Amino acid sequence: MRAIRLHNVKKIFNNEVILDDVNLMIPSGEFFALLGPSGSGKTTLLRLIAGFESVDSGSIFLGKKDITNVPINERRVNTVFQNYALFPHFNVFDNVAYGLKIRKVKKDIIEQKVVQILKKVHLEKHIYKSIDQLSGGQQQRVALARAVINEPEVLLLDEPLAALDLKLREKMLVELIELQEVLKTTFVYVTHDQFEALTVADRMAIMSYEGHVEQVGTPEEIYEFPKTSFVAKFVGSTNIFKGNLRIEGDISYVEVKDIGKLEVVAQKNREWVCNGCKVLMSLRPEKIEITKKKLEGFSNCLTGVVESIVYHGRSTQYHVKLKNGFSVHVFEQNEEHFPQEDIDYDDNVYMYWQKENVVLLEK
Amino acid sequence: MKNNSVHYEATKNGAFFMAVPAVLWKLLFLYVPLFFIMLISFSKSFDFAFFKNVTLENYKSLFSLSYFRVIGRSLLLAFLNAFFCLLIAYPIAYFLALKVRRFKNLLLFLLALPFWTNFLVQVYAWFFILDHKGLLNTALLKMGIISQPLHILNTSAAIYIVMLFCYLPFMVMPIYSSLLKIDKFVLEASFDLGANSLQTLSHVTIPLSASGIMTGFFLVLIPSFGEFVIPALLGGGKVMYVGSMITYFFLETKNPFLGAAFTCLSGFVLILFALLIYVIFKKLFK
Numbered sequence: 001m002r003a004i005r006l007h008n009v010k011k012i013f014n015n016e017v018i019l020d021d022v023n024l025m026i027p028s029g030e031f032f033a034l035l036g037p038s039g040s041g042k043t044t045l046l047r048l049i050a051g052f053e054s055v056d057s058g059s060i061f062l063g064k065k066d067i068t069n070v071p072i073n074e075r076r077v078n079t080v081f082q083n084y085a086l087f088p089h090f091n092v093f094d095n096v097a098y099g100l101k102i103r104k105v106k107k108d109i110i111e112q113k114v115v116q117i118l119k120k121v122h123l124e125k126h127i128y129k130s131i132d133q134l135s136g137g138q139q140q141r142v143a144l145a146r147a148v149i150n151e152p153e154v155l156l157l158d159e160p161l162a163a164l165d166l167k168l169r170e171k172m173l174v175e176l177i178e179l180q181e182v183l184k185t186t187f188v189y190v191t192h193d194q195f196e197a198l199t200v201a202d203r204m205a206i207m208s209y210e211g212h213v214e215q216v217g218t219p220e221e222i223y224e225f226p227k228t229s230f231v232a233k234f235v236g237s238t239n240i241f242k243g244n245l246r247i248e249g250d251i252s253y254v255e256v257k258d259i260g261k262l263e264v265v266a267q268k269n270r271e272w273v274c275n276g277c278k279v280l281m282s283l284r285p286e287k288i289e290i291t292k293k294k295l296e297g298f299s300n301c302l303t304g305v306v307e308s309i310v311y312h313g314r315s316t317q318y319h320v321k322l323k324n325g326f327s328v329h330v331f332e333q334n335e336e337h338f339p340q341e342d343i344d345y346d347d348n349v350y351m352y353w354q355k356e357n358v359v360l361l362e363k
Numbered sequence: 364m365k366n367n368s369v370h371y372e373a374t375k376n377g378a379f380f381m382a383v384p385a386v387l388w389k390l391l392f393l394y395v396p397l398f399f400i401m402l403i404s405f406s407k408s409f410d411f412a413f414f415k416n417v418t419l420e421n422y423k424s425l426f427s428l429s430y431f432r433v434i435g436r437s438l439l440l441a442f443l444n445a446f447f448c449l450l451i452a453y454p455i456a457y458f459l460a461l462k463v464r465r466f467k468n469l470l471l472f473l474l475a476l477p478f479w480t481n482f483l484v485q486v487y488a489w490f491f492i493l494d495h496k497g498l499l500n501t502a503l504l505k506m507g508i509i510s511q512p513l514h515i516l517n518t519s520a521a522i523y524i525v526m527l528f529c530y531l532p533f534m535v536m537p538i539y540s541s542l543l544k545i546d547k548f549v550l551e552a553s554f555d556l557g558a559n560s561l562q563t564l565s566h567v568t569i570p571l572s573a574s575g576i577m578t579g580f581f582l583v584l585i586p587s588f589g590e591f592v593i594p595a596l597l598g599g600g601k602v603m604y605v606g607s608m609i610t611y612f613f614l615e616t617k618n619p620f621l622g623a624a625f626t627c628l629s630g631f632v633l634i635l636f637a638l639l640i641y642v643i644f645k646k647l648f649k
Contacts, residue, residue: 052551072554079555085548089570098566099556150556 001028002063003154003186004049009058009211011044018044019211021058026154026188028063031180033189033197036207037234042190045211046156049188050079062153078147079156083163084139086131092118092142093127099150117145120179137168144179154186161196173199194235198223206231229361232282239328241281242363245273254281254360258324263299263355272362280361286331287357290318290349292341298352304328306347320349404623421624430608434629437605438636441588444526445534448583449576451527452534456575457568459535460542461550471539474532482529486596489525490516493597517599525593530586534579541575542568573648580644581637588633605629 004026011019019041026032036042047053049060051072059068067075078099087095093114100110118124121141126134134142140160147155157176161169177200180187191197197204198219206214206222208230215227226232229240243256245266252266264281266273273279289295304320307327318330328351343349403409405417459470477485492498493515500512515521545568553563569576591606600607609629612622 050551050555052554071559072551073557073559077555079552081548081552083546083548085546085552087549087552087567089567098553098558102557102562102566146552146556 002026002061003028003030004188005061006045006049007059007061009045009048009060010056011041011048011053011211012056013044017210019048022211022213024205024213024216026186027203028186029184030202031177031187031189031200033191033201033204034207035191035194035197035204035235037209038192040207040209041211042192042207043158045207046079046158046188046190049154050077050156051075076153077156078150078152078154079158080140080143080147080160082159084143086139086142086146088131091128091130092123092134095131095142096145096149098146103150113149114145117149120182121145121175136164137172140164140172141175144176148179148183148185152185154188157187157189159191159193160189162191162193169196176200198235206234208234224359226282226359226361229280229282232359232361237285237329239283239285240361241283241326243279243281245275245277245279245360247273247275254279256281259302259322259326262302262358264358264360265355266360270362273360278363280363282359282361283353283357285317285329286315286333287353288328288330289352290320290330290332290343291352292343292347292349294350295352299355300353300358302328302351304349304351306343306345306349309343309345318343318349320351400623400626403620404627407620421620422628424621425624425628430625430628433603433608434605434632436602437588437629438632440522440526440590440604441584441633442636442640444523444530444587445580445584447523447527448530448534449580452531452538452579453576455531456535456538456542456572460539461545461547474535477529477532483592485529486525486592489521489528489597493521493524516597517601519598519602521597522594525597526587526590529593530583533582533586537578537582538572538575541572541578545571570648573644577641577644580640584637584640585633588629 002025004024006022006024009019009022010017022041022045024045034042034045044053048055051067051070055068059066061067062076087098090098096114096117097110100113105113115124115127118127121144123138123141123145126138131139131142140163143160160176161172164172173196176187176189180200187200189197189200201219203216203218204222205216208214215222215231217225222231222235226235232238233240241254241256241259241262243254243262245264246253246255246261247266247268251263253261253263255261262281289298302322304322306318307321308319310317313334315331315333318332320328320330322328330351404421405419407416407418407420410416455474459467459474463470490497494500495512495514495516497516499515500509503509504512515524549571550563550567553567558566589606589609591604591610594600594602594604595607595610603611605625609622609626612618612625616622
């Protein structure tokens with residue numbers, strides 16, 4: 001089941017291409033995240049689905065229905081705005097009841113439904129408060145309740161937590177996930193924050209510039225098996241090595257200039273994987289073991305000098321300079337109060353990793 | 364912290380001293396004369412033994428139907444002028460604030476242009492438009508819409524038309540600025556929640572611009588009530604309005620006592636009327 005399908009959608013603002021032939025399918029009943037840097041056109045995409053903007057070419061389907069030319073108020077889609085966009089002249093009740101009142105639902109049913117939905121978002125004590133008496137998090141919940149009370153086929157969320165502080169954001173993320181599980185509505189969540197996207201999404205799409213969809217997949221697939229260097233670099237952080245792929249029987253390795261051979265697992269069914277091809281190699285910083293001791297059992301090892309150490313609390317981030325000048329980025333979990341070995345600036349260290357933890361990317 | 368509070372004290376004092384000239388001006392040229400007018404309205408002659416000679420006689424002689432008709436006529440003119448101004452100004456302000464993108468500054472400039480022109484000059488300009496052989500009649504005759512020139516000048520119609528145009532900017536400006544302050548996303552949210560344009564206008568846009576509507580309404584209503592230039596010049600001066608009545612008492616009959624009483628009476632009626640309108644507005648926008 002597809003909740004939303006975008007077919008060759010193109011959008012131009014002031015002679016600037018915002019979305020260029022975007023094709024995207026969003027499955028029904030899922031928590032779907034659209035992740036991309038600012039300027040990637042993800043908000044425009046959301047506004048096209050909601051109907052606030054119209055496409056220059058292409059079409060948008062909601063379920064099986066072509067809604068490209070359906071006016072905003074007739075689309076079974078509701079939006080949670082980034083700045084909440086609550087009606088400042090209404091109290092909480094009237095804000096939430098607005099959609100039902102417009103549809104001329106009976107008064108007693110409206111009251112029943114509003115109370116019910118406000119309980120779900122933990123606002124039952126604030127029904128008759130005015131909007132400016134609420135905190136940011138509470139306003140966010142009103143915006144959420146106001147949208148979902150209309151039982152839309154798709155709920156669009158445009159960076160809904162951007163204005164909240166970190167602790168509250170983490171709490172709201174959990175509440176959003178719970179709400180989606182109860183309602184089973186398709187949620188489309190637009191964000192530039194990879195942490196939010198990875199947390200909430202059943203599946204996510206990574207957008208680069210002009211709305212180009214780089215990859216669609218579960219958070220694990222996106223993080224562990226990025227298909228392009230854009231995805232690898234944008235989601236999480238990574239070390240990218242450029243080199244030539246060599247396949248010798250069962251053993252494959254990437255030959256990196258001035259560094260040497262780094263063993264990898266090459267999936268030969270991919271068309272761009274061939275002996276002697278130029279490839280990129282992505283190695284996540286937390287997959288690397290950093291130590292001053294010699295270790296056994298790792299397929300790859302590099303040596304270098306510690307250039308910088310940044311303490312993050314739960315982990316420590318190192319930059320290690322290789323002899324060719326390349327800087328490798330390493331994350332080390334701080335598992336103990338008193339680390340076994342003390343790595344300091346200018347120390348010579350070994351970096352170990354397994355070949356399975358490397359992702360090969362098309363150059 | 365300490366620095367901040369010192370700075371705050373300084374600006375507070377500064378603000379106080381800067382307000383002094385304006386307050387003095389108001390006191391000397393508005394409240395003091397107003398007080399004298401009220402005083403005079405209760406006396407029969409200029410002397411210093413005021414409190415011995417307090418009299419209600421001026422008010423008693425105003426207690427006639429013809430004077431109340433003048434006040435009633437002015438109230439009607441003021442109310443209808445404000446009402447028609449609102450009807451015309453709201454769409455103008457709406458499009459300027461929410462729809463127009465290009466030429467917005469030019470349009471705003473054109474709207475503010477009358478403020479740069481002397482009021483009397485504006486009124487005289489209307490002579491040339493509304494005259495028997497004026498611009499309007501010539502144009503309508505040329506287009507074949509009418510066969511006889513319309514008789515507009517020196518009628519109530521002329522007063523209403525010119526009042527409407529002269530007071531329009533006072534209505535447009537406050538509504539425009541209140542509409543500008545509306546969050547565009549709030550309007551989008553209304554559509555998103557299923558409302559059509561008309562529902563959004565009545566449930567969201569108009570209530571959120573209520574303060575502008577009220578400001579504009581009173582900005583037009585109150586000066587319209589006392590307007591005397593337009594009725595005198597374009598209405599032919601045949602029909603009496605509050606403004607022309609006061610002029611008549613003070614300048615023609617040289618009876619400042621009756622004039623003062625009439626001024627106070629009509630002012631009082633206007634305040635009551637404005638309060639009534641205010642209550643109605645509050646009810647409408649609840």
